[in-house]
Amino acid sequence: MEHIALWVAAFLTLGIYSFLYKDNPWYKLCEAIFVGISAGYWFVTLFWDNIYGKFWLGVFPDTTTNATGEIVYVSTPDYWLIVGAVLGFLMLLRLVPKIGWISRWPLAFIVGATAGFYLINYFSSNVMAQVQDTIMPLFGVGYNASVYDIIGNVVIAVGTFTGLIYFFFSKEHKGAFGGAARVGIFFLMITFGAAFGYTVMSRMSLLIGRMDFIFGDWLGLIG
């Protein structure tokens, strides 16, 4: 069985990489398997984790026998979960063309809740917290800053400031304002460059992992 498993895994791995040469039946086969398997994987996982694990076990928890021999729930039943089930059911009404429009209600609920929830979340943790962290003494009394720190602090303050100026939509980027926006773009580019560097690092590691599978686990060539 282990041999079959290794060969199946290797066949699929190489099939995906054959796409690098060109689109071909081998890749198409792997792609079709991938789409089917992954859709099924999430289908099964969401069912067991969310519908069974979250909803069903939440409303009807398992029981266990405690130290004194009583039969007790492992957790308290949470009947609020039924609201979620109702929303989910309304969503499924889309399958009935005549009353499919009802599915807009749960959708409206989700969009509304997402909007409200993230409005406040992003405002507090991204705007407030980041502004708080950016406002700091660049140097000064009672703050024992080295030259390294001072330069760093100035860079952070200037970078954040000008970066934000770049995102102004209602003012033309001209003159001093345009100059600041341009400095802002410079900082954004350095950020992208750093992100790029780290991404290369990450992707190469993944490929190393795959190649280790091919040459090590599968072919056993690595000494």
Place this chain on the structure above:
Amino acid sequence: MSTRTKELIVLSIVTVFCIIVYWFKATGRMHGFQFSTGMSIVVSALIFLSLVVVLILTLKGRLIGRRLVFLYVAIGVSLPFFMSITQEIKISPEVQTLYDGLAELPTGSKVLVAFDYDPPSAPELQPMAESLLRYCFNNDLKVVVMGLWPQGPQQANMAIEAAMRDESIASKNLQYGVDWVNLGFQSGNEFVIQRMGSEFKSMFPTDYAGRPYDELELVQNVHNFSNIDYVFNLSAGFPGTIEWVQVAVDRYGVKLGAGNTAVQAPQCYPYLRSGQLIGILGGMNGAAEFELLTGFTGKGTKFMLSQSFAHMIVLSFILIGNVAFIIDRRKKKSPIR
């Protein structure tokens, strides 16, 4: 001969080759091979020379095709597996502070390790997980494992198994439920962390294998984050380190160290600066540095040579592309797209 036939011939040759090699391996006739140091240097020099050829070609105005670039990457990543070249790894400050935070924990401290990744990200994060667990077990720290990603707990079990194979750890005869616990996966992303803030048991009524929480000696008295001495998050995306910082650190004041895929790491640097994270391991490089500090040589160190080669190849391509671009622009005196 049509292209199709050629392709089929190549494919058959490769298949036959693989079958033969596999047969040798399966029957135990071959145990892999390794270049000598001299040979390794020669191979590296050859790769470098061929890159010079690419540069010359590009200068002459012939951009090499995508496929050739792909081939370079494959070779650049694979050949170093067989080379015997050692490189010196330097510890960066963010890795050092992370290690220091771990080292100052007294024996018996409880470390919560959140495994928030799945197999595709394992090449970067598994080495970190293994050296972390080895360190904890060797230094008698108690480990509580959980996952916000469905596959996290399996990755944890794999890492624990790997650590247990160490003689020094195997001889300690560590017990499940006493020295370590795997609480399993819970869906709900950052909300899981938030609810753990009031009661762990509400999120994990049973452990990975279905044992009730209260029957696990290690966590019987662990109610929330105040009973945990150190949290380590291994993260490949959402939910991950950012969520742990925003909820566990900001709201419940835990001490948090993180191991991230390199892609995630830059977004976590602002938190490092503000002290919300005590340290960070970024990608395979971070894993290798951590292995060096904890004193276990694993896959992170082993693959750093491949990583170095891969970076050099990508950088060479950027350079070649740009040299050609600049020369081309000088010739035409007009910018091209």
Place this chain on the structure above:
Amino acid sequence: MRREIPLFITGVVGIVFVLQYFIPHFPFNKMNAWFSDWFSIVQACAIWLGVLNLLKISFQNIGRRKDDWGYAIVIVVSFLAISIVGFAEGEAFRDSGTSFTWLYDYIYTPLSSSMFAILAFFVASASYRAFRARNFEATLLLLAAFFVMLGRVPIGDVLTSFMPDQLQLSSLATWIMNFPQTAGQRAIMIGIALGIVSTSLRIILGVERSHLGGGD
């Protein structure tokens, strides 16, 4: 009415979810937990819609003998295989030793890991073809990438081993990450947060309503 009711729901629910942040009293303190639970349940129900859509399109392709209809059969078969196995295994489907785990470990994992790792090739090709120092901005991007990539592998410090410690490539990479990179990240984060506040507000106020579709 079919249009007004959803707009009303969105508005009311949106405002309630903004307020829950400020009101620690029941039921507001439970709301984010509820939302997360409810959303996961709705998501799990909704995947039926997606899955049926996938099957419908696949069967259409098979029925009409469209190009590559054979692959549509593969999609359907592999979907059914893992689903049937997964449902048959019961709630312990993820334990080691189950058939579902076998499919996961030897089919799903190699496919997704390989697809993930294919990025390494694309990254290299994009570097060769697209990352050009066309102007000052692009040059900055390249330089930052260059120093970070070199500074993060041991070979970088070998190249600058003659320099003092603070000027070595690894220290430079650390500096870039900690200062200019952090500043840029922050500007983007604050900008996005403002964008999200304004978009969310438009949705709550019903000014932006295209996501709810028409009023048939």
Place this chain on the structure above:
Amino acid sequence: MVIRSNEQHLRWSVLVIHLVLFSLVLFSSVSGAESDSITAIPALAPPTNVSAIDKPNDGGGSISIRWGLSQDDYDGGLVSGYKVLRATDSNGIMSSFTEIGDATAGQAEYVDGNVSDDSSYYYQVVAFAQIESNGAAHDLIAKSAITGQVQSSAQWFDWQRINVFVGVLILCALIIFYIRQAQSGKELFIRKIAGLEAIDEAVGRATEMGKKIFYIPGTQDMDNVQTIAGVTILGRVAELSAQYETWLEVPVARSLVLVTAKEIVKEAYSKVGRPDAFNEDQVHYLTDDQFGYAAGIDGMVVREKPATIFFMGAFYAESLILAETGNSIGAIQIAGTGMPSQLPFFVAACDYTLIGEELFAASAYLSREPKLLGSLKGQDMGKALILIALIVGILLETFGIWTFSDLFGVID
């Protein structure tokens, strides 16, 4: 550890200490001369000023207990930690004290999160230490006084978050103000956003070439605001492609996005008077899986060779796979996302990229609807306030006048 009632615990410890002392005395009297080497066991100072109050700004169910450190709790001092004991009040009678939690040395606060709003409680804090004397370990404890009766309750407003409240109020007021102003007919200037200017051209080119347009609304679900922004832009693109009579295809990765995107495209087609041209299968689901989805799209792109591809929404690692494949077939690509780690690749592989906040501005920009444009202006004013705060704050703090950043503290 077995938790027994405190009284018992105490009795045992006292008994043990007595036994040890007794045996020591015996031992010393036997060996006589060695009595000098026995050190007296010191007494431990108890925690002082113990107080328990209902934890403010919460939903009830927790009580916060504070105390002054024991005199023996200093760096290198005797105290190894504190235990918190609790008793309930039943009809005016105090029950016995039980241990409910502990704190390490140096800590002077404990939050009891396991109380009911309907009962009242008493607390007591005990400092404990273990010393080794003459080769035997001794447990020392020192009890504090008992607190008064305390009850937890829920509050209706979290005053620690007042700053966030004011901030959100100001920002929303600004946005609403400018939406009103725009509605009343005031012209608003919006700078050019290159990626959005190009949409017309991109759709036009697909029409000329007689090829498809692909629209990828990201890989996240409807609980992500970026996805919502993505599908909103889809509406404008769908209108254009309906006008130009070009086939628009929207493969999606999430079922809820499938439902929404269908509604939007359908609506767009009927809005420009071509409801008959809408085909249900234009919007279709592939798989929830990130890379399964990417593999599927890659195949479709290579086989169907669309002239134009849009990427608008939240993307992770799949961004580069998609954009590189699109690039390799020479499609015009316009991308927009708020994911900083994916932006460099979109910048490299696509013709135009909307960076971060620009994605959220896109729907307003494209529709040119005054109400939406007004919200952009309001958003900008919010940004201006932040910039002012940055300058003022940094100056005040650098010259040590006032820690301005405290105003922005988000405490939990």
